[in-house]
Amino acid sequence: MRLLLVDDEPPARAKLRRLLADLPGVEVVGEAGDAEEALSVLAQTPADAALLDIQMPGMSGLALAATLPPSVLVAFTTAYDAFAVQAFELNAVDYLLKPFTRERLHACVERLRQRLAPGARERQRQGLLAALHSLQPMPGHWMVSHRGALHRIAMADIEAVEAADNYVELHTARESWLDRVTLAAFLAHPAAGSFVQVHRSFAVNVGRIARIAPLAKGDAELTMESGRTVRVSRRYREGLMKHQGLVPPTRSP
Structure with missing residues (x-):
């Protein structure tokens, strides 16, 4: 799984890299300190998922998530719990409150991995459509x-x-x-x-x-x-x- 790390604090990105280093099948393909840099990285380096901070200079992590292609999964890493509802409205896979443990980050990555498994997107889409039609009108x-x-x-x-x-x-x-x-x-x-x-x-x-x-x-x-x-x-x-x-x-x- 190819991950993009987006956080305006370099120490926070460094910590993420350390905690992810021993996870098999996970590759950090890029880092960014703000939304503009993140979009620039993605334009040149494909990623399966992004770990986004929310409070950043300029465009927030929430605004960035809303502009990402649907193919890029999103999990938020933030010190603020006030944005959880907005995060999940943007179809976030997970929401990690800082400071989080290695085990909590690994659980987040596993959720991302499950969502990326062959057929997972189609099963999710079909389940969503079935739920929509059962809840109509x-x-x-x-x-x-x-x-x-x-x-x-x-x-x-x-x-x-x-x-x-x-x-x-x-x-x-x-x-x-x-x-x-x-x-x-x-x-x-x-x-x-x-x-x-x-x-x-x-x-x-x-x-x-x-x-x-x-x-x-x-x-x-x-x-x-x-x-x-x-x-x-x-x-x-x-x-x-x-x-x-x-x-x-x-x-x-």
Whole structure:
């Protein structure tokens, strides 16, 4: 495992090197005294993980962690416990309070090593996604994992959902989000009550439909509030028209 040590105090970095020296399979590939230097080192020397101090001149360790590539794992080494919540919100693997012992540092390294084991990242990602979908719905929202962070999307802002193999693309007026769930599973979820399937690979939020226009052969075309157009196949047109009061009222003779 390749480690980067980041601390503004040279004695603290020297102590880390000493405590890590007898650990097999661990290589300290670089040191830095501040965030700018750390980013410069990483640009030239790949690292699997970084041990970051939090209180440093300029950019803090927390801010640095937020800018690191998702492939670089992070553990914090600090004399302050007030930042623990923020640290774990940044997906930190561990949080070591100074002064820590050799055994505590070695336990931290073992946690990093386990996270780097073959398949560990994918298992963690799959577990996260499964937990997200089991916890849905957060009232009125859908949670998506994207680039190592969780994003909350208002269901009312999602106007169309497009199938992409075992994924769906959630389209809002301004952006799209990829989520590992099938279209059928999305539509079956209690959070998706305002969505109706209009094509083999498309569903729409009926609350975001601006216009329905008939086409030839029983098909139809939807215009969403954003201006996006979605084709409705004949197979799904009747279901759309019956969904949530979209059927025109029957007129008395």
